[in-house]
Amino acid sequence: MSDLAGRVAVVTGASSGIGAAIARALAKRGVEVHAVGRRAEGLDGLGSGVRPRILDLTDDAAIDTLAEEVMRLDVLVHCAGAISHGPIADAPVENLDRQYRANLRAPYTLTQALLPALCSGKGDVVFVNSSIYGNARAGVGQFAATQYGLAAIADALRDEVNGLGVRVLSVFPGRTATPRQARLHEAEGRPYRPERLLQPEDVAAAVLGALELPRTAEVTDVRIRPFFKW
DSSP states (O other), X not given: OOOOTTOEEEEESTXXXXXXXXXXXXXXTTOEEEEEESSSTTTTTSOTTEEEEEOOTTOHHHHHHHHHHOOOOSEEEEOOOOOOOOOTTTSOHHHHHHHHIIIIIHXXXXXXXXXXXXXXXXXXXXEEXXXXXXXXXXXXXXXXXXXXXXXXXXXXXXXHHGGGTOEEEEEEEOSBSSHHHHXXXXXXXXXXXXXXXXXXXXXXXXXXXXXXXXXXXXXXXEEEOOOOOO
């Protein structure tokens, strides 16, 4: 297994849920983590080795500032995003615009800004996607469209940067016990049973497992689903 200690990582969406779990797990391995979130709440409690970065990734100027300050980078984890449900017939296009900026444009722009540092360090890029990829259904067309697009960006990027020593991983977790999932259950009128869902630490463990592989191997896609025995 590859030793992650001493590496530098940027993790978006790090104030809660999967992003926070990945940031904590990396920090415990001795990684210097730039934990990105829109609010200070949640970022300060991630432990030693974590540097909070309060940024709105839909703001291009904020991305430029981060790229200027992070001179060295080994791992980039995209975990920030937005979600809205609603039928295509009447879901507001403003919701589509918001999800596009958060789920697709922001990771594209941030990757573009940080790619020189990643290539210099022969690093890793991780896109935390969703199990909705390949499973679009009624009511989630807007969100699914952004996740299909994110997978396309990851696949194209992999083909472009593998030759430069950069690995690219897409992770497709099923429903995970996060604050966002709790809100979705409430909106759907269903009881929230977090013990029956994936845990954020489960996804973090899968990501770290891929990152710790020797450089002779690359994991390209990881699908994870809850394993609750009814």
